[in-house]
Every structure is written in structure tokens, then in C-alpha cells.
Amino acid sequence: MSAENGGGTRRQGRLTQWLRGRRPKETADTGGREALLLAAARAGLPLAPAAHPAPGHICSCDRVGCPTPARHPVSFAWQTQSTTDRAQIERWARHQPQANFITATGMVHDVLDVPLEAGAEALENLLSAGVEVGPVAESDDGRMLFFTLTRGTPEDEDEWWPCELDSHPETADEHPGMRWHCRGSYVLVPPARLPGDDGRQVRWLRGPEHRLPDPLTLLEALTDACSRHAGTQPDHAASVWPLRH
Template identity: 30%
Template sequence: MLDAAVRYAEERHWDVCPGTWLEAVEGAERCSCGDTGCAAPGAHPSGPDWAGRATGSGAAARRMWSRRPKASILLPTGHAFDTIDVPESAGFMALARMERMGLPLGPVTHSPDRRVHFFVLPGAAAKSEGLVRKLGWQAAAIDLTARGEGAYVTGPPTRIGGYGTVQWVRRPTAANRWLPDAEELISPLAYACAREAADTRDRSR
């Protein structure tokens, strides 16, 4: 966790913030927040002031994770990047299509809650709803979400309780340092989400 957090700060110039972590309690793992019903055990902010504790300094990140080596890695959105989050099946469908089309892509993560997160330029959260509406859909209806200022994504290799580990689908590399704008990805993402939503409705009938 320490190495990953330092790498994000030093190599990508991303802000990082330590979140909660998993603790062994009576033979079971529980979130450090103490809530036995925690929805994201070991992988959420440890307090309301979490954003103010985020740092883009590799040295500061090293100090933070040296004190809490098991702390999850939170990557604040709205500064270096926003994310567009879609359901797992729609995300992989859209990713395959975008690769065939040769569209520029940034890093992409897959989380244990079966969501795929596409890293894009900041500002996506403010305009994604309008972009989806122009294509004829409502973002909420097709389960497409954008995260910007005040939000975060969980960075690999954070483990979320017994659900699994956040993983890179497309790792951060020198080749994808320059992130795409939301406009470049929104059409294939919205199409895949709308198709998945329609398939889900059909299966429920």
C-alpha cells in the first residue's frame, strides 16, 4: 500500500489520502471505523476532513502510510482527474469497443462492487449529465455516474473487506499520462450502459 500510494503521488502527481483499514477482531476482519455493518469495510474515508488530509507529496505519503501501513488508498477526484463509473459488463463492453476505435484512454480500474472507473480530465462530473442527455438518455436511468470535486475513487491494491481487491484494468503508464476528455468517451459508455439497462429489464420480465 505504501509503495502504491507513493508511486501515485510521485509518478502521476495525484493526490492520495489514507482511508480506513481492515482489523482482525475475534478471528474476523472488520473495518477500522468500528461499524460491523460497514458497506465498504477498510476502504472509505476515516473522517469528514479526509479531503484536507490528501497530499500530492511522495514524502508525505510515505510518512502517512508508514504510520498506517494497512490504510486504504483514496484518490480524490476533481483535481488531477474525474472518473466516469459504469456497471462491470457495460464497462468492459465499452472498453473493447473504444480500443477497436482507437480512442485515447486513460487508466481504468475495476472495483469489487462490479463497477468500472474510467479516468478522464477534470470537469467530467459537471457536464456528463448534459452529454448523456444529448444522446437521448438520462445518466441515472442507465447507471452512468461521474465523480468530481469532493468525491474519490479507491486506488489499487486496496482490498474491500471480503469482497475483493480494486484492480487496474488499464494501468497508469507514460502512454496514458494525458487523459481523455469526457466528450471522447461518453458515447460508447452511454451506449453500453443503455444496452445493459435494456437487457436487465428484459431479463426481469
């Protein structure tokens, strides 16, 4: 048992070192933030303003006991508000310099959201195998986000399922550790700040200049990695599920 644990620890250490080695440097100034947001919009990711950390490790929104501090849109109309329009995003970024931004999924892109260690393992394996991997973001709350093409709008609306069903705890055995953000969901888009004094962020590992892949080309590697890491990761569900007002 100790040998297995030691091997697992060494492997996680190698994955962590590999992950840090691939992490790009991001500028923290306002111009750098705006440039990253506009790059995401040029890639087709629809954006909308989100809450941000406030003093006291709380959320900038006025909701008492906000369940997803600094991780949710500021408007109830975020799905229709989300846009790739450069002028609008510039106005938001300049008039709300502290705001995070979300990107609405299920319009142009989906997001496969997995535990960090599982994501690092899968990403290394996918790149080593020459698989086309699109944009990938790392969140300091222990998640990795793989941006893919959306599943598309089928002719038969019954083929759709809400994102909440993908993320529901009752499906954890079928999809260990993975959440598939599709229509009706959103994720924070880099650069974003998370609550806390330790400078936690959401940052790009692979930027939005990478082409969005078909999600099915990544799914097997991600599912396998999540299965291997099942039970070893903390539950961050409350911090990433879409906030329902």
C-alpha cells in the same frame, strides 16, 4: 428469447476472457503497494488514507454498521488532506500498512464509474477504435473506474453540480448505471482490499502512467454500453457512494 439470452451469455463470456487477459499482475508485498501509490501520486492523483477490511468482514473504522466498509476515508478532512507529496504518502503507507487509499476527484481528475460488464465492453470498443483511454481500474464488487481529466473549475460556480446529484437514484434513467465522480467525491485507488474472505480487490487494468483523457471522449461509449447492460447488473450503489459523516 433463448437465442438472445445465449448470445448475451456468450458475449459476456468473451468480455470476461478479454478482461482477464488484459489484467496486469500486481505484487501484494508492502513495497509493491507503496510503489503503486507513489505512481498514482506522480500522475497527479491526490491521495488520502482510507479504512480497510477488519476481521469479521467489517470495517476498520469504529462506526457501528458502517455503510461503506473499507471504502471511505479515515479523516473528515480528506479533501484538504489529499496530497501527491511523496514523503507524506510514504509516511502514511509505512505507518498504516493495512490502510486502503482514496483519491479525491474534482481536483485534477474525475472518474467515470460504470458496471463491470458495461465497462469491459466500452473499453474494448474504445481501444479498438484507437481512442486514447487513460487509467482504468477494476473493482471486484462489480465496477470499472475510468480516470479522466476533471471538468475544470469554471468561472461561474453555478456551472458546477455536486457529485451526489450525478449519482442520485432519481437520475438512473438518464444515466443508467453510470456515476460521474467529480468535485466532493472520491474513489478507492489501487491497490485496495475489499471486505470478504475471497481476496476481493481494486486493481489497475491500465495504470496511472496513461495520460488522463478528456471525459467527453469516453462518455458516449460508456453511456451506450451502460444502456445495453441496464437492468442486468446488481446495484452496488451503497458500496461506492461517498460516505457522509
